[in-house]
Amino acid sequence: MAFAPALDALIDAFRVLPGVGQKTAQRMAFHLLQSERQGGQRLAQALGEALERVGHCRQCRMFAEDDICDICRSSRRDARVLCVVESPADVLAVEQNTDFRGRYFVLMGHLSPIDGIGPEELGLDQLRERLRDGEVKELILATGATVEGDATASYIGDLAARHGASATRIAHGVPVGGELEYVDAGTLAQAFSGRRQL
Structure with a gap:
């Protein structure tokens, strides 16, 4: 079924997000148009501002609004x-x-x-x-x-x-609170090869 061109464009726009397929994109678009129009306006404004203002720190490449992010600037x-x-x-x-x-x-x-x-x-x-x-x-x-x-x-x-x-x-291995019987073979092998003295 063909939707209005603006709705089709909105659905396609949502599909750029990771893990969002056609059905999820449709659900998001329908939700915004049906019951969250104000939320949709806030989303559009926040997205526009972020795309315009957020770049990368020159030193660490983290997202930042300034040339140097707060972490790189911190003397602590x-x-x-x-x-x-x-x-x-x-x-x-x-x-x-x-x-x-x-x-x-x-x-x-x-x-x-x-x-x-x-x-x-x-x-x-x-x-x-x-x-x-x-x-x-x-x-x-x-x-x-x-x-x-x-x-x-x-x-x-x-x-x-x-x-x-x-x-x-960084170490890899058994997660805290994990039980050995549920750990996959690769993780368990990493845990054994990376063991340390107590």
């Missing part, structure tokens, strides 16, 4: 320790769940040659410059526990070594 953060993450959502996870007080470098992805994502697309030339100036002493590699995340961590670890900085990788 340790500039010698840099946590390398794949996405802005990872920064939020580390900030909310740990006591990490260093700074970040956001890759905005991971190495994936098959998708045409190499070191240049991840800003690794910018990271190389930060390592070259000598301020960074440790890189904490907090990339995903995937083949691509591991390859990215390995590549960056080599980069750190060439510039005299140490590189550490």
Whole structure:
């Protein structure tokens, strides 16, 4: 069934979001038009403002409205320790769940040659410059526990070594509160190979 052109355009617009297919996009569009027109106006305004005002921090590549984000600008953060993450959502996870007080470098992805994502697309030339100036002493590699995340961590670890900085990788393994019988084989293998002395 064909809808009004403006409604079709709205449904297609929602489909750019991750995990949103045709049915979900239709449900969202119908909801806004049927019972949340004011909410839709707020959404449109907030989206427009965010797209216009939010860019990337020149130092860490995190989303920011200024050239330098609050974390990079803070004198209370340790500039010698840099946590390398794949996405802005990872920064939020580390900030909310740990006591990490260093700074970040956001890759905005991971190495994936098959998708045409190499070191240049991840800003690794910018990271190389930060390592070259000598301020960074440790890189904490907090990339995903995937083949691509591991390859990215390995590549960056080599980069750190060439510039005299140490590189550490976050631990992977059994989640807190997890029971061994429910843990997948890869996670359990990682937990055993990464065990440490008590």
